[in-house]
Amino acid sequence: MDPLTIGILGGGIFAGMTAASLVALKGWQGWLELKHFELTHDAADRHLPPAGNRIEMADLRERVRKLEAIAAGIDL
Incomplete structure (x- = not known):
């Protein structure tokens, strides 16, 4: 070559x-x-419940609201 x-x-x-x-x-x-950001901003979110729990709470609130509407005779 x-x-x-x-x-x-x-x-x-x-x-x-x-x-x-x-x-x-x-x-x-x-x-x-990214890891530095996660470590520094994790302390600020410790008082909040995990996102899955917040979604479940919102879902349960929506179900209760619908059940109350049904009980009151209101169509949604």
């Missing part, structure tokens, strides 16, 4: 590995930022 071809292939492989490394580094930094 020609030394120029080997150099071009080597340079292309090096450039591709560099680009892949930079993309992976950017993803890692984004993941670290």
Whole structure:
């Protein structure tokens, strides 16, 4: 093989590995930022019940409202 071809292939492989490394580094930094955000903002939401419980409470309130309407003879 020609030394120029080997150099071009080597340079292309090096450039591709560099680009892949930079993309992976950017993803890692984004993941670290997400975890930092979760840790710092978790303390503010500790007094609130989990989202699943809030949804269940809203569902139960809606059911009670409908049952009260049925008991009162109001069509929804």
